[in-house]
Amino acid sequence: MSFFDSLYYDLFSSSKKYNAAPEIPVLAFISFCQSNNILTLLNLFFYALNFNTDYKIHHYYIVLQIALYIINYYYYEMRNHGKPILINNNSIKVRPYISYLYIISSVLLAGITYYILKEF
Numbered sequence: 001m002s003f004f005d006s007l008y009y010d011l012f013s014s015s016k017k018y019n020a021a022p023e024i025p026v027l028a029f030i031s032f033c034q035s036n037n038i039l040t041l042l043n044l045f046f047y048a049l050n051f052n053t054d055y056k057i058h059h060y061y062i063v064l065q066i067a068l069y070i071i072n073y074y075y076y077e078m079r080n081h082g083k084p085i086l087i088n089n090n091s092i093k094v095r096p097y098i099s100y101l102y103i104i105s106s107v108l109l110a111g112i113t114y115y116i117l118k119e120f
Contacts, residue, residue, distance in 0.1 A: 003102075008030060009086060
């Protein structure tokens with residue numbers, strides 16, 4: 001969870017310059033990455049089991065995105081785990097480019113594993 005905490009700090013600090021409510025895009029980015037990670041694992045699981053049924057990845061994605069956004073909102077905003085992260089920024093050691101690299105790679109991995117599942 002510490003990686004997502006550092007991702008929260010990094011995205012929040014850049015989002016507060018442009019948004020009146022900076023937590024909304026931050027939580028959406030974190031949920032987006034978590035959804036892609038779960039879809040990657042799901043694709044690998046289906047591939048390992050030789051699951052040949054056509055499943056609608058966009059239905060899974062929409063449900064995961066909404067569910068994870070609610071969970072992240074509860075964790076960071078309702079339980080106030082986001083404020084100590086922003087106050088105690090000495091423990092953050094992830095560079096900003098690593099967070100964006102993680103976002104891009106999570107999308108690519110989900111796409112590649114879905115392609116492998118469908119083609120092979």
